[in-house]
Amino acid sequence: ELMIEATFGLGELLVQGEITPDNFLVSKKDLEILSSDIQVKEKKLVYRDGKNMEIELSEEEGRRRTLTEEQIKELAVLGMKIEGHYSKPQDIEWAREAGKFYILQARPITTLQT
Numbered sequence: 001e002l003m004i005e006a007t008f009g010l011g012e013l014l015v016q017g018e019i020t021p022d023n024f025l026v027s028k029k030d031l032e033i034l035s036s037d038i039q040v041k042e043k044k045l046v047y048r049d050g051k052n053m054e055i056e057l058s059e060e061e062g063r064r065r066t067l068t069e070e071q072i073k074e075l076a077v078l079g080m081k082i083e084g085h086y087s088k089p090q091d092i093e094w095a096r097e098a099g100k101f102y103i104l105q106a107r108p109i110t111t112l113q114t
Contacts, residue, residue, distance in 0.1 A: 001034065002026050002079050006066035009044030010052065011093065019043065022066045026076040033072055038065045075101060082106050 005014065005021040013019040023037040041062045043054050067075070075094065078101060083090050086108065093104040 002076055004075055007041055009046050013045050024072050028080055031073045031076055
């Protein structure tokens with residue numbers, strides 16, 4: 001299985017623990033989405049006019065899911081390719097812009113429990 005966490009805007013609010021992301025659990029075997037936990041995101045961080053700005057989201061915006069089923073599966077495939085390249089599970093930071101995923105960073109997961 002692999003886990004995908006997603007929020008709107010830049011990921012810094014997620015990294016700082018200021019926002020709870022949507023969470024998707026995906027089977028590596030067949031890309032079945034085993035669970036989707038959609039959170040209410042109260043704000044997002046965007047880059048405008050040379051600086052990061054926090055934008056408050058309406059309740060309707062904040063309740064929207066961050067990724068479609070197709071996007072979740074596409075990201076899962078990318079994650080499995082990266083894991084295969086390094087031959088071990090990876091913590092991968094990613095972004096999506098203009099309909100395309102970008103991998104920002106990958107590092108080994110060292111805290112896995114079996």
